[in-house]
Amino acid sequence: MTDTLISADILGNDNKARQSALESDYAHLGEQLSRRGIDIDTIRDKVATFHVAVPSWGVGTGGTRFARFPGPGEPRDIFDKIEDCAVINELTRATPTVSLHIPWDKADPNRLKQAASRFGLSFDAMNSNTFSDARGQASSYKYGSLSHADAGTQRQAVEHNLECIEIGETIGSKALTVWIGDGTNFPGQADFTRSFERYLDAMREIYAALPGDWKLFTEHKMYEPAFYSTVVQDWGTNYMIATELGDKAYCLVDLGHHAPNVNIEMIVARLIQFGKLGGFHFNDSKYGDDDLDAGSIDPFRLFLVFNELVDAELRHARGFAPAHMLDQSHNVTDPIESLMRSANEIRRAYAMGLLVDRKALAGYQDSNDALMASETLKAAFRTDVEPILAMARLKDGGAIDPVGAYRAAGYRKRVALERPAVESGGGGIV
Numbered sequence: 001m002t003d004t005l006i007s008a009d010i011l012g013n014d015n016k017a018r019q020s021a022l023e024s025d026y027a028h029l030g031e032q033l034s035r036r037g038i039d040i041d042t043i044r045d046k047v048a049t050f051h052v053a054v055p056s057w058g059v060g061t062g063g064t065r066f067a068r069f070p071g072p073g074e075p076r077d078i079f080d081k082i083e084d085c086a087v088i089n090e091l092t093r094a095t096p097t098v099s100l101h102i103p104w105d106k107a108d109p110n111r112l113k114q115a116a117s118r119f120g121l122s123f124d125a126m127n128s129n130t131f132s133d134a135r136g137q138a139s140s141y142k143y144g145s146l147s148h149a150d151a152g153t154q155r156q157a158v159e160h161n162l163e164c165i166e167i168g169e170t171i172g173s174k175a176l177t178v179w180i181g182d183g184t185n186f187p188g189q190a191d192f193t194r195s196f197e198r199y200l201d202a203m204r205e206i207y208a209a210l211p212g213d214w215k216l217f218t219e220h221k222m223y224e225p226a227f228y229s230t231v232v233q234d235w236g237t238n239y240m241i242a243t244e245l246g247d248k249a250y251c252l253v254d255l256g257h258h259a260p261n262v263n264i265e266m267i268v269a270r271l272i273q274f275g276k277l278g279g280f281h282f283n284d285s286k287y288g289d290d291d292l293d294a295g296s297i298d299p300f301r302l303f304l305v306f307n308e309l310v311d312a313e314l315r316h317a318r319g320f321a322p323a324h325m326l327d328q329s330h331n332v333t334d335p336i337e338s339l340m341r342s343a344n345e346i347r348r349a350y351a352m353g354l355l356v357d358r359k360a361l362a363g364y365q366d367s368n369d370a371l372m373a374s375e376t377l378k379a380a381f382r383t384d385v386e387p388i389l390a391m392a393r394l395k396d397g398g399a400i401d402p403v404g405a406y407r408a409a410g411y412r413k414r415v416a417l418e419r420p421a422v423e424s425g426g427g428g429i430v
């Protein structure tokens with residue numbers, strides 16, 4: 001038995017008020033889909049098995065370069081964060097894992113495991129941090145970390161990653177995600193080749209320390225915090241890293257880490273084809289690395305990414321087992337509400353991907369019928385799959401309307417009383 005933080009009575013009443021409308025909508029959609037040769041229950045059951053990890057840092061209020069406006073009841077430490085993550089999973093049934101960020105979430109591993117298992121949660125990929133200075137550390141990362149010109153600073157960054165692996169082993173994690181802020185603000189500030197050589201040397205040492213059943217994810221980002229160049233700037237460099245390091249190294253795609261309008265779904269297809277897609281940091285953006293809720297700006301792009309993922313899943317692409325994680329910042333919303341909505345949007349894109357008539361699509365592609373090929377994708381995208389998502393949640397004990405049930409339960413008000421306001425919750429988004 002696991003503990004719950006949302007009262008079963010409140011959740012039950014909220015679901016009861018919405019259930020008959022849902023059943024009617026589900027039956028109607030089921031009828032429409034059966035005309036397209038699709039069994040709605042099969043889609044619902046597949047959606048129910050689709051999970052996405054919540055980042056521990058996501059449940060805190062984010063900020064911008066200008067200011068951070070704390071919200072009520074913000075988590076004070078990793079144990080408060082685990083409780084907030086538990087609420088998200090209770091209502092969505094889509095997020096049974098939490099991804100930790102070291103050193104922000106450093107705590108006794110046994111306590112961490114107990115706190116998570118109390119709510120039926122476990123731990124996803126470990127995230128190291130060499131893009132900001134931890135209190136008391138000997139050398140600063142102001143001018144870089146794994147690619148630093150100073151051997152002592154580079155060593156400190158390697159040691160930190162080795163420690164993340166060690167902590168991860170004690171709590172059952174199976175992956176390390178490395179994102180570095182290393183880069184330059186001015187042409188000539190650093191030598192591109194020598195920086196990348198130093199980075200690769202450091203990564204080889206981290207890779208060598210990976211346990212046999214672990215994966216190493218590297219994340220590219222074209223700019224920010226460095227504004228002229230970054231050491232791991234794009235998917236091409238990321239692919240080089242993964243191939244240089246070996247079979248356990250994979251590329252992580254953060255949707256916000258590309259230039260506007262880059263064809264991300266095509267990058268995803270290429271990485272799948274060559275067995276190097278490690279997983280995702282899902283979020284959405286309009287201009288840069290905005291870290292907005294998944295699917296909130298361009299749901300069609302999210303669908304097109306999932307169209308590639310579902311295609312790879314159905315054709316059993318070699319080595320295809322991507323990790324799914326949210327990575328977003330919440331400046332004007334309740335983080336729990338935003339994360340629930342994002343988890344739902346990820347499942348929506350997955351469900352729509354499952355509705356694509358792939359046989360018809362391949363036929364149109366091979367006969368050069370551009371219009372009908374495009375129309376085949378749009379037919380899946382136009383389908384309102386919300387009844388499928390809601391039914392998947394309900395069947396697993398979650399909420400038909402997660403945000404509605406969450407507000408009815410008054411969780412935020414309750415924790416605002418228990419958790420005194422903090423000045424800074426250690427934000428930061430990568």
Ligand SMILES: [Mn+2]
Nearest residue numbers: 254281327430
């Ligand atoms: Mn990220």
